Amino acid sequence: MTSKSAALSATSKLHDGDATQTRERILDAAFRRLVSEGYAALSIREIARDAGVNHALINYHYRSxxxxxxxxxxxxxxxxxxxxxxxxxxxxxxxxxxxxxxxxxxxxxxxxxxxxxxxxxxxxxxxxxxxxxxxxxxxxxxxxxxxxxxxxxxxxxxxxxxxxxxxxxxxxxxxxxxxxxxxxxxxxxxxxxxxxxxxxxxxxxxxxxxxxxxxxxxxx
CATH class of the missing domain: 1.10.357 (Tetracycline Repressor; domain 2)
Known part of the structure; x- marks a missing residue:
């Protein structure tokens, strides 16, 4: 594997790891909001704030x-x-x-x-x-x-x-x-x-x- 290919592979793995951690933070924040406030009051913006991400990112990962x-x-x-x-x-x-x-x-x-x-x-x-x-x-x-x-x-x-x-x-x-x-x-x-x-x-x-x-x- 060339040094360039190795660098791309390492970058891809790093991004995959970041994406997994982001999803875990979102799911954890959504779980806590659901348990404390219920489904009817669930707010994507508040979940995003708790998870430390942009609310558009939640729409990107989960669509709804x-x-x-x-x-x-x-x-x-x-x-x-x-x-x-x-x-x-x-x-x-x-x-x-x-x-x-x-x-x-x-x-x-x-x-x-x-x-x-x-x-x-x-x-x-x-x-x-x-x-x-x-x-x-x-x-x-x-x-x-x-x-x-x-x-x-x-x-x-x-x-x-x-x-x-x-x-x-x-x-x-x-x-x-x-x-x-x-x-x-x-x-x-x-x-x-x-x-x-x-x-x-x-x-x-x-x-x-x-x-x-x-x-x-x-x-x-």
């Missing part, structure tokens, strides 16, 4: 406000889905995995991710373009939940316990995911009188999974 917020969701969601997948595929009992999922939720609530997801859900009700982008991300999480429930039901059946036909993995996964989403909205609205009930419901599922673990252990 909706595309920006979906990129924000993806930046966080991919990491969390990978975390959930690793949890479900790891060793350990079903009750231990449930306990880990509860700790993850508390962390996601504190970080603002739960607020971010709820903001985009609400905005999607009146924004078909955003809804088209948002729903596949939500369904990916529900698919993970269904996979975990199928594994638990298979273990229960292998231990000699058969559930009646109405209690399919799809039905039980629906209960789990829809309860969880409802709990998220109640927590975001700070409905304190329901928080104890939520904890009791989560504890009850943990107890059921401990019973399942005991059955599996006996079978083995």
């Amino acid at each position: 406000k909706d595309q920006l917020v979906i990129e924000v969701l993806d930046a966080v969601n991919q990491r969390l889905l990978s975390r959930q997948t690793a949890l479900y595929e790891s060793g350990g009992s079903f009750a231990q995995k449930w306990a880990s999922a509860r700790r993850f939720y508390e962390s996601d609530l504190a970080s603002g991710f739960v607020r971010l997801q709820a903001e985009l859900w609400a905005a999607s009700l009146s924004n078909p373009g955003l809804r088209e982008k948002f729903l596949p991300r939500l369904m990916a999480w529900k698919k993970l939940v269904l996979g975990a429930v199928r594994e638990a039901i298979a273990a229960l059946q292998a231990s000699g316990t058969q559930l009646p036909p109405p209690f399919t993995p799809e039905v039980i996964a629906c209960w789990v995911s829809e309860f969880w989403l409802g709990m998220e909205f109640a927590n975001l609205l700070d409905v304190k009188e329901e928080q104890a009930q939520h904890r009791a419901a989560l504890d009850a599922v943990g107890w059921l999974l401990e019973s399942l673990d005991a059955k599996v252990a006996k079978t083995v």
Whole structure:
């Protein structure tokens, strides 16, 4: 490689690195604005100011406000889905995995991710373009939940316990995911009188999974 080609290559890599850092600053600033102020009040100019860039640069990278917020969701969601997948595929009992999922939720609530997801859900009700982008991300999480429930039901059946036909993995996964989403909205609205009930419901599922673990252990 000639010295001129090497210099061009080094410059290109430097620019690529700068562009990546710029995008990260923009996504981080947009995430903080979404969590603190919500989707409706989101301002590209304020995000640009927080990120230390010209607002035209955000339009260049993301083309629209909706595309920006979906990129924000993806930046966080991919990491969390990978975390959930690793949890479900790891060793350990079903009750231990449930306990880990509860700790993850508390962390996601504190970080603002739960607020971010709820903001985009609400905005999607009146924004078909955003809804088209948002729903596949939500369904990916529900698919993970269904996979975990199928594994638990298979273990229960292998231990000699058969559930009646109405209690399919799809039905039980629906209960789990829809309860969880409802709990998220109640927590975001700070409905304190329901928080104890939520904890009791989560504890009850943990107890059921401990019973399942005991059955599996006996079978083995």
